Amino acid sequence: MIIRPVSSADAAVFQEIMKTSIAALCASAYGTKATAAWVSGDNPVFHFQVPEFAFVAEKDGEIIAACGWSLTDKVDLHPVGDRIIENPTHARINAVYIKPGFEGHGLGRKMMAHLEADIARRTELRDIYLWATKNAIPFYLAMGYQPGIDEYPEVAAGFKIQVRYMWKRLG
Numbered sequence: 506m507i508i509r510p511v512s513s514a515d516a517a518v519f520q521e522i523m524k525t526s527i528a529a530l531c532a533s534a535y536g537t538k539a540t541a542a543w544v545s546g547d548n549p550v551f552h553f554q555v556p557e558f559a560f561v562a563e564k565d566g567e568i569i570a571a572c573g574w575s576l577t578d579k580v581d582l583h584p585v586g587d588r589i590i591e592n593p594t595h596a597r598i599n600a601v602y603i604k605p606g607f608e609g610h611g612l613g614r615k616m617m618a619h620l621e622a623d624i625a626r627r628t629e630l631r632d633i634y635l636w637a638t639k640n641a642i643p644f645y646l647a648m649g650y651q652p653g654i655d656e657y658p659e660v661a662a663g664f665k666i667q668v669r670y671m672w673k674r675l676g
């Protein structure tokens with residue numbers, strides 16, 4: 506298994522992993538109606554963007570996980586989009602998505618270690634935050650992230666989901 510940067514050829518697979526992972530692994534937390542609406546192809550509310558610094562895990566030619574982070578200058582629920590961040594203060598981990606069937610074997614932990622090492626290598630930033638979906642809170646706690654407030658963003662028309670702000674300061 507290798508973890509490597511995303512190439513432009515991987516974008517569609519990256520987005521597919523985000524969607525299948527949410528549909529399969531977040532449904533227990535939010536229900537299948539909400540996750541189906543969230544990942545639906547014609548959902549105008551939520552955009553499955555590939556993060557600024559994005560990586561995939563590949564095993565025997567198959568992409569089995571996707572993850573990424575971005576620079577930001579404020580702690581914010583919504584991604585900053587294409588705005589240029591001149592003075593970043595935080596690294597935001599946009600998320601880690603494991604392809605269904607490959608979860609529970611330490612891959613999420615490896616992806617997080619890779620992201621944190623990339624942030625520390627590429628920047629002086631040590632403050633990391635993310636918005637955890639309810640199903641992923643125990644995972645991020647296991648990765649050393651502290652829990653903060655909850656927010657309820659709309660991920661599809663009529664569907665607001667609970668997400669939890671979590672943060673970590675790299676040592």
Ligand SMILES: CC(C)(COP(=O)(O)OP(=O)(O)OC[C@H]1O[C@@H](n2cnc3c(N)ncnc32)[C@H](O)[C@@H]1OP(=O)(O)O)[C@@H](O)C(=O)NCCC(=O)NCCS
Pocket residue numbers: 526527530531599600601602603604607608609610611612613614615636637638640641643644645647648
């Ligand atoms: C959340 C997710 C990334 C975890 O990845 P994973 O590969 O299954 O996690 P790992 O096997 O690396 O687990 C790492 C640690 O977290 C713990 N953990 C993971 N899920 C857990 C859970 N639901 N409850 C308790 N502990 C959990 C594991 O016990 C493990 O601890 P250990 O290393 O001390 O034994 C994966 O389930 C996923 O892709 N979910 C769907 C997409 C998603 O929700 N992404 C996050 C959105 S913010």
